[in-house]
Amino acid sequence: xxxxxxxxxxxxxxxxxxxxxxxxxxxxxxxxxxxxxxxxxxxxxxxxxxxxxxxxxxxxxxxxxxxxxxxxxxxxxxxxxxxxxxxxxxxxxxxxxxxxxxxxxxxxxxxxxxxxxxxxxxxxxxxxxxxxxxxxxxxxxxxxxxxxxxxxxxxxxxxxxxxxxxxxxxxxxxxxxxxxxxxxxxxxxxxxxxxxxxxxxxxxxxxxxxxxxxxxxxxxxxxxxxxxxxxxxxxxxxxxxxxxxxxxxxxxxxxxxxxxxxxxxxxxxxxxxxxxxxxxxxxxxxxxxxxxxxxxxxxxxxxxxxxxxxxxxxxxxxxxxxxxxxxxxxxxxxxxxxxxxxxxxxxxxxxxxxxxxxxxxxxxx
Numbered sequence: 308x309x310x311x312x313x314x315x316x317x318x319x320x321x322x323x324x325x326x327x328x329x330x331x332x333x334x335x336x337x338x339x340x341x342x343x344x345x346x347x348x349x350x351x352x353x354x355x356x357x358x359x360x361x362x363x364x365x366x367x368x369x370x371x372x373x374x375x376x377x378x379x380x381x382x383x384x385x386x387x388x389x390x391x392x393x394x395x396x397x398x399x400x401x402x403x404x405x406x407x408x409x410x411x412x413x414x415x416x417x418x419x420x421x422x423x424x425x426x427x428x429x430x431x432x433x434x435x436x437x438x439x440x441x442x443x444x445x446x447x448x449x450x451x452x453x454x455x456x457x458x459x460x461x462x463x464x465x466x467x468x469x470x471x472x473x474x475x476x477x478x479x480x481x482x483x484x485x486x487x488x489x490x491x492x493x494x495x496x497x498x499x500x501x502x503x504x505x506x507x508x509x510x511x512x513x514x515x516x517x518x519x520x521x522x523x524x525x526x527x528x529x530x531x532x533x534x535x536x537x538x539x540x541x542x543x544x545x546x547x548x549x550x551x552x553x554x555x556x557x558x559x560x561x562x563x564x565x566x567x568x569x570x571x572x573x574x575x576x577x578x579x580x581x582x583x584x585x586x587x588x589x590x591x592x593x594x595x596x597x598x599x600x601x602x603x604x605x606x607x608x609x610x611x612x613x614x615x616x617x618x619x620x621x622x623x624x625x626x627x628x629x630x631x632x633x634x635x636x637x638x639x640x641x642x643x644x645x646x647x648x649x650x651x652x653x654x655x656x657x658x659x660x661x662x663x664x665x666x667x668x669x670x671x672x
């Protein structure tokens with residue numbers, strides 16, 4: 308098939324990573340794939356271009372930009388696009404306008420929980436564009452159910468396709484990887500490290516994680532907390548660590564290109580989100596075979612099976628999060644069982660190949 312993915316850009320992020328991995332699998336399976344970016348190409352575009360997958364940028368300017376729409380239409384048509392796969396709301400309604408009359412089957416994926424600002428102009432335009440949309444995909448059942456219930460998606464067009472990752476590219480946690488992480492952080496071997504990966508923003512609620520870590524650190528001093536990722540709340544979170552008097556044990560590494568290696572050195576992975584779709588970070592932690600603690604929001608409980616692959620705790624409950632971390636650090640046999648369960652689950656349900664197969668079915672109608 309001739310497939311055109313339509314995104315805002317290919318800058319670093321969970322949505323963008325999913326699009327890249329899906330495009331790679333589709334390309335390998337013989338489909339003719341290109342990616343059209345509404346704005347700039349983004350920092351990850353070269354990853355596809357080196358494989359011969361074209362990445363084209365519309366360079367949209369603020370407000371209505373007819374030149375950008377004309378570029379998009381030209382690229383959709385020149386590819387003889389049979390499937391136009393759009394990602395999130397803004398890219399979607401621009402792609403729909405640009406493709407009117409071209410005959411492509413239009414599939415949209417709403418990443419995250421989607422549609423949480425029903426009265427916004429963006430959501431108004433998105434809902435109108437659904438009249439010309441064949442299928443709308445949510446990345447978890449919680450997102451689909453919520454969007455249909457709120458009237459954001461028509462039930463007859465709503466489907467679920469969980470995101471996937473390249474499981475085979477993740478090495479399982481090992482003593483060697485743990486030693487390297489301890490050297491990087493300049494930590495004694497006895498220190499146990501809890502880590503998280505994600506943008507430093509309100510949705511991830513790392514402040515609650517830092518406060519929970521402070522309670523843990525009082526009970527178990529030989530512990531450290533690692534935050535991988537950057538964002539607008541970095542200074543605020545660093546101040547939070549100082550206020551909680553654990554700044555010396557909380558490590559901010561910013562954006563990194565070696566996340567799989569860092570994950571492999573952790574003892575426990577924790578995700579403290581208050582809003583989440585289908586977390587790529589949880590899939591990656593599962594692939595590394597880490598015991599996981601995650602908050603009960605969005606699709607987290609669809610990835611982390613409480614008592615089987617990890618522990619689910621209420622969001623914003625600092626005490627529950629701290630207690631769960633303490634329990635994992637004290638029960639080696641349990642954490643080993645959870646870790647192996649997480650790896651087995653993601654191999655079966657969370658691979659990019661499984662995701663691509665599900666999309667292939669939707670593409671063919």
